[in-house]
Amino acid sequence: MNHSNTVDGRVSARGLPTPEMSPGAAEFDFWIEAGRTEKHYWRDLWRFRELFFVLAWRDIAVRYKQTVAGAAWAIVQPLLSMIIMTVIFGKVAGLPSVGTAPYAVMVFAAILPWQFFSNALSSASQSLVGNANLISKVYFPRMIVPTSSVVVSFIDFLVCGVILLVLMASYRFWPTWHMLLLPLLVIWAILAALGPGLIITALMVRYRDFRFLVPFIVQFGLYVSPVAYSSQIVREKFGDTWFLVYSLNPMVGVIDGFRWAILGGSADLFMPGIALSLLLTIVLFVGSIMHFRKTERAFADVI
Amino acid sequence: MSSETVIRVEGVGKQYVLGQTQLGAEGLRHAMQHLATAPLRFIRRRARVGSRRGVTPSTERIDSARSDSRGDIFDALKDVTFDVSRGEVVGIVGPNGAGKSTLLKILSRITEPTVGRIGLKGRVASLLEVGTGFHPELTGRENIYLNGSILGMSKNEISSKFDEIVGFAEVERFLNTPVKRYSSGMYVRLAFAVAAHLQPEILVVDEVLAVGDAAFQKKCLGKMGDVAKEGRTILFVSHNMAAVQALCDRAILLRSGKLIYDGPTAEVTQRYLHSVMSVGEVPLELRKDRTGDGSVRITGMKVESLDADKVLRSTSRLKITVHYRSDTVLRFPKFEVGIYDYTKDSGIYLLDSDAAGALPEELPAEGHVTCVTDAFNITVGRCNTYVSVYKGGALADCVAPAMTFDVAVGDIHGSGKQASREWFVGLLKHEWSGNSD
Numbered sequence: 001m002n003h004s005n006t007v008d009g010r011v012s013a014r015g016l017p018t019p020e021m022s023p024g025a026a027e028f029d030f031w032i033e034a035g036r037t038e039k040h041y042w043r044d045l046w047r048f049r050e051l052f053f054v055l056a057w058r059d060i061a062v063r064y065k066q067t068v069a070g071a072a073w074a075i076v077q078p079l080l081s082m083i084i085m086t087v088i089f090g091k092v093a094g095l096p097s098v099g100t101a102p103y104a105v106m107v108f109a110a111i112l113p114w115q116f117f118s119n120a121l122s123s124a125s126q127s128l129v130g131n132a133n134l135i136s137k138v139y140f141p142r143m144i145v146p147t148s149s150v151v152v153s154f155i156d157f158l159v160c161g162v163i164l165l166v167l168m169a170s171y172r173f174w175p176t177w178h179m180l181l182l183p184l185l186v187i188w189a190i191l192a193a194l195g196p197g198l199i200i201t202a203l204m205v206r207y208r209d210f211r212f213l214v215p216f217i218v219q220f221g222l223y224v225s226p227v228a229y230s231s232q233i234v235r236e237k238f239g240d241t242w243f244l245v246y247s248l249n250p251m252v253g254v255i256d257g258f259r260w261a262i263l264g265g266s267a268d269l270f271m272p273g274i275a276l277s278l279l280l281t282i283v284l285f286v287g288s289i290m291h292f293r294k295t296e297r298a299f300a301d302v303i
Numbered sequence: 304m305s306s307e308t309v310i311r312v313e314g315v316g317k318q319y320v321l322g323q324t325q326l327g328a329e330g331l332r333h334a335m336q337h338l339a340t341a342p343l344r345f346i347r348r349r350a351r352v353g354s355r356r357g358v359t360p361s362t363e364r365i366d367s368a369r370s371d372s373r374g375d376i377f378d379a380l381k382d383v384t385f386d387v388s389r390g391e392v393v394g395i396v397g398p399n400g401a402g403k404s405t406l407l408k409i410l411s412r413i414t415e416p417t418v419g420r421i422g423l424k425g426r427v428a429s430l431l432e433v434g435t436g437f438h439p440e441l442t443g444r445e446n447i448y449l450n451g452s453i454l455g456m457s458k459n460e461i462s463s464k465f466d467e468i469v470g471f472a473e474v475e476r477f478l479n480t481p482v483k484r485y486s487s488g489m490y491v492r493l494a495f496a497v498a499a500h501l502q503p504e505i506l507v508v509d510e511v512l513a514v515g516d517a518a519f520q521k522k523c524l525g526k527m528g529d530v531a532k533e534g535r536t537i538l539f540v541s542h543n544m545a546a547v548q549a550l551c552d553r554a555i556l557l558r559s560g561k562l563i564y565d566g567p568t569a570e571v572t573q574r575y576l577h578s579v580m581s582v583g584e585v586p587l588e589l590r591k592d593r594t595g596d597g598s599v600r601i602t603g604m605k606v607e608s609l610d611a612d613k614v615l616r617s618t619s620r621l622k623i624t625v626h627y628r629s630d631t632v633l634r635f636p637k638f639e640v641g642i643y644d645y646t647k648d649s650g651i652y653l654l655d656s657d658a659a660g661a662l663p664e665e666l667p668a669e670g671h672v673t674c675v676t677d678a679f680n681i682t683v684g685r686c687n688t689y690v691s692v693y694k695g696g697a698l699a700d701c702v703a704p705a706m707t708f709d710v711a712v713g714d715i716h717g718s719g720k721q722a723s724r725e726w727f728v729g730l731l732k733h734e735w736s737g738n739s740d
Contacts, residue, residue, distance in 0.1 A: 028311065028422030034415050054452040058438055058445075065440040065481075137435045138453055139412035300414045301319065 041293070045141045052144045056151035059123075063152060074156040075163055078115050082108045085228040098230045101263040102171045108164050109262040110227045110255045113189045115160060117251055118218040119153035120190070124197030125214045128205050132303045142296040143289075146201045150193060157186075164262070176264030185257045188281060192250040195284030198292045205295070205303050225251040230259075235270060243273055250284065253277020308424075309505060309536050310387040310410070315419035316560075317380040317405050379405040381560040382419070389504075392537045394547035394568055396575045397557035400589075403540045406557070407431060407509050410538065425504025425536075428455050432509070434494030439483035443474055443493055446482050450497045464500045471526070472496035492519055499526045506530065509540045510591065524549060548572055585706040587690070588628075592702070599629040599692050599699035604640075606688070606708045609675070616713030617721070617730055618678050623654065625690055626671040627700075633666040637693040640674060644728055645685035645707055651728055652679065680731065684724030685709050 064070040082104060089095045090103035097103045127149040128135060128142065135142065168175065196217070204210040224246075226234065231252060235243045246252055253274045260269050380402040387393055395403050408414045410421060411429030436453040437446050447468055451461040461468075469475055472493040474485075482490055508527070527550055531537055541547050547554060547568060554571035556564040564574055584605040593601075603626040608615040615621070623640055627633075640654040654674050656662045662672065689703030712721065715732050722730070 027308075028424050030423045031420050032409060032412060032416065032423065033420040034417060050458060051452050054449060058441065058449055061445065062438055062440045131436075133432075134436050134453060136413065137431045138429065138455075140453075140455075297415050300408065 041141060045143060048140045048144055051140055052148045055144060055148040059149060059152045060155060071159065074159045078108070078111045078160050079163065081115075082111055085111075089228045095229050095233060098232065098259055098263055102173060105164075105168055105171055105173055106230060106259065106263060107228060108167055109259050110225075112157065112160050112164060112262075113185070113254050113258045114222065114225060114227045114251065116153050116157040116189055117193045117254070118221065119156060120150040120193035121197050121200075122214055122218060123149040123153060124194060125200040125204060125210065128201045128299065129208070129211075129303065135303050136300050142299055143198070143292060146198055147194065150190065150197070153193075154190070168262075174264075175262060178261045178264050182258075182261045185254065185261055188257065188278065189254050191285045192254050192281045195250070195281060195288045198288035199284075202288075202292045202295045202299075205299050221249070221251060224249055226255050231256050231270075231273075240270070240272075243270060244276055247273035247276040248280055250277045250281040253281070307389045308386045308422075309389045310424075310538070311422040312383055312385050312406075312410075313420050313422070315380060315383045315406070315409060315416045315421060316378065317402075317409060317414070318417045319377045319379055320375070378560045380409070380416070383557070383560075383562045384419075385555060385562065385565055387536055387538065389536055390531070390534045391553060392531045392539060392551045394551035394554035394571070395538060395540045395557065396547060396554055396571060397563075398575075400559070401557040402560040403557055404431070404509055405560075407507050407538065407540060411507050423505065426455075427505045427507060428501045428503035429507040430454070430498045430501070430509065431507075433491060433498055437482060437490070437494060440481055442481055443469075443478045443485070446493065447497055450494065454498060454501055455503070456501060460502075468493075468496045468500050471499060471522075488519070495519075495523055499523065499530075503535070505536045505538070507538045520546075584624075587702050587705060590702050593700060594703075595691065595698040595700040597700065598631075598694060599627055599633060599636075601690055601692060601700050601702055601705075602626045602628050604688070604690050604702075604705050606706065614711055615708060616711050617681060617683060618713030618715050620678050621674075621676045623674045623676075624671050625674075625692075627692060628669045629699075630668060632668050633692075633694055635664055635695045636662060636666050636672075637696075638662070638672050638674070639691045639693070640705075641689045641703075642679075642686050643688070644724070645687045648687070649728075651681060651686065652676075680715065681710060681728050682722055682724040682730055683710055683712050 064073065067073065069076070085107045086104045090097070090107070095103075097106045101109075124146040127146045131145050134140075134145070200210050200214060222228075231243075231246075234246055238246070247270075254277065256269060256274060256277075383402075383406065395406065397403050405414070407429065408431070409416050410423075411427060411431065413429070413431075434450065436450055438449060441449060447465065448458070448461055452458070469478065472489070472495070474489055474493050477485065477489065482493070485493070524546055527537065527539070531550065537550070539547065539550060551568045553566065554568040555562060556571045556575055564571055584603060586603045588600065588602040605624040606615070607613065607622045607624075608619040609622055610616060610619050625638055625640065636656070638656045641650060642652045642654070643650045654676065656672070656674070659674075666672070685707055686709075687704045687707050689701065690705040691701035691703070692699050714721070715730055
């Protein structure tokens with residue numbers, strides 16, 4: 001057949017690649033070249049959206065396998081934290097709540113975003129290293145891995161949201177129109193978690209040191225964010241200037257926002273603080289995406 | 304018509320900086336410093352962009368080169384150039400560390416080339432490992448969807464091929480069982496079945512046939528052959544020369560990152576076998592094409608002549624040394640070296656330590672065994688070998704073929720005349736006498 005012909009033709013052509021035989025650059029759909037990958041990045045990200053959901057689904061499906069209590073674990077932790085914080089800070093220390101809101105509801109309104117933030121940050125940070133086998137064996141836009149890992153925490157967040165509604169109903173504490181802005185605050189919380197998450201996961205590919213840093217950030221963050229107490233106490237004690245410094249922590253803005261949306265008129269907002277937190281969230285998020293994009297090409301080589 | 308080029312590799316090279324992983328205590332400090340100065344660098348760069356466009360990237364590169372200056376540069380690939388036409392099945396062969404996997408990783412966009420470029424036409428799917436992303440806790444059904452999406456299939460595509468995949472893998476009864484309870488055979492079959500149903504224009508495959516039992520390997524080869532017949536282009540890396548020969552018309556030989564030869568498969572495999580095995584002492588530690596339970600690893604083999612000048616002749620006595628390593632002492636060990644004719648693959652001698660009966664009942668966990676023969680009396684030509692070790696009757700490790708060696712002229716009769724290997728292997732010293740009375 002002409003099978004052998006093609007082989008022969010190729011052997012001779014290989015030694016001297018004649019220009020008229022070689023198709024021009026336009027004939028190829030795609031060129032792989034140093035620094036070239038980024039051109040179709042966002043289009044690729046969209047093309048791989050199914051993988052995003054599949055990876056998220058995998059994390060959810062695997063989460064409670066071979067556990068007896070199953071998804072109940074998503075509720076136990078925040079519920080217990082809420083009880084302990086209410087007893088210690090509300091009853092023992094006698095700290096004031098926000099307006100007329102019961103202390104338990106005020107605490108839970110903050111645990112909701114905080115729990116999401118800490119879980120999402122932890123899983124996003126571990127995600128690249130945890131999926132090293134994928135990174136080194138298959139191509140896809142790497143950003144899918146940390147972003148899809150946040151979905152699990154988001155599901156937990158939704159479950160806890162239902163618990164919050166039950167809690168509010170049991171205290172006969174009704175939400176106001178502020179609640180309608182909650183979706184925007186949820187997006188803020190996601191950005192706040194993804195910012196540091198993307199940076200840390202990219203750095204962890206090279207420096208495993210960050211594995212030890214993340215639990216520390218989460219633990220420390222619980223104290224420097226107004227979770228167990230109201231941020232108003234900080235403002236009253238230290239004044240507006242120091243409160244602005246305090247607001248450099250993006251979670252201060254997120255938590256205050258959540259309290260404002262959930263507790264309604266009982267909470268008032270300190271707008272400069274909110275603006276500063278929001279600004280920092282955005283700077284961190286944009287910076288982390290830039291850093292991620294710059295480093296991701298070498299992930300497979302160093303992971 | 305089939306001469307349309309779908310892959311064009313142009314002067315591709317890939318460098319790695321060695322010693323990058325040994326960051327030690329400097330790791331965090333370096334990262335922190337880098338992170339802390341990032342905004343500063345960003346501002347500086349922006350400030351420069353207006354006046355000196357184009358200068359910036361090179362300064363950046365020098366920066367990063369300096370920070371990595373602790374390591375040496377290693378060329379995993381160097382100036383590799385070739386074209387592949389639509390529908391071709393090209394084997395890529397070469398010893399370990401030749402750059403085969405690096406080439407495939409660049410082709411599948413997992414890593415970037417340092418220099419050069421590659422033009423591609425059509426969708427590329429790569430299969431560098433079977434079962435990439437399989438999750439042990441998920442069921443067979445769930446893993447088919449997971450693995451399929453990771454390999455680039457859409458959900459609809461997977462659903463439409465689902466029954467075919469399950470049938471190919473022969474795991475119908477275990478679809479709802481977590482794959483951690485699968486036997487390794489079932490696991491591999493399922494993993495390969497998903498991969499085999501990928502339908503890209505270009506398929507890049509690395510060493511996946513090294514898994515599974517012989518029957519399944521054959522089935523996989525058949526499936527790959529079908530894929531090739533459908534006019535898809537396949538790049539195929541394997542240490543299994545029989546598989547390469549069965550599948551590919553053309554092969555590319557790489558060594559130390561360089562393209563050594565590109566041509567018909569028969570020629571390439573010949574050169575490959577020659578290049579890996581025609582040395583006095585051959586390291587076998589990294590060979591992947593081995594069988595046995597792996598409890599002992601044969602790490603090297605050496606064939607020497609006991610002649611004073613060390614030349615291996617027809618008449619020489621051989622000294623064969625086999626190096627091995629294991630976690631425990633070897634109880635009731637048995638070593639076997641088979642010597643066979645290189646071109647005809649027919650057995651000549653079996654050197655069996657049990658038959659000879661001189662090995663102790665226990666050998667240290669790491670060491671070597673030596674076998675000395677009588678004059679081995681075979682004709683001039685090339686011989687191939689395999690080596691295996693048994694522990695208490697069970698095959699622990701086997702490398703086949705292990706190494707080749709050449710036999711030079713040894714004149715047993717002093718007449719300068721000898722039979723040719725083409726017809727005869729054995730040489731027997733003999734005398735003739737006539738009835739002179």
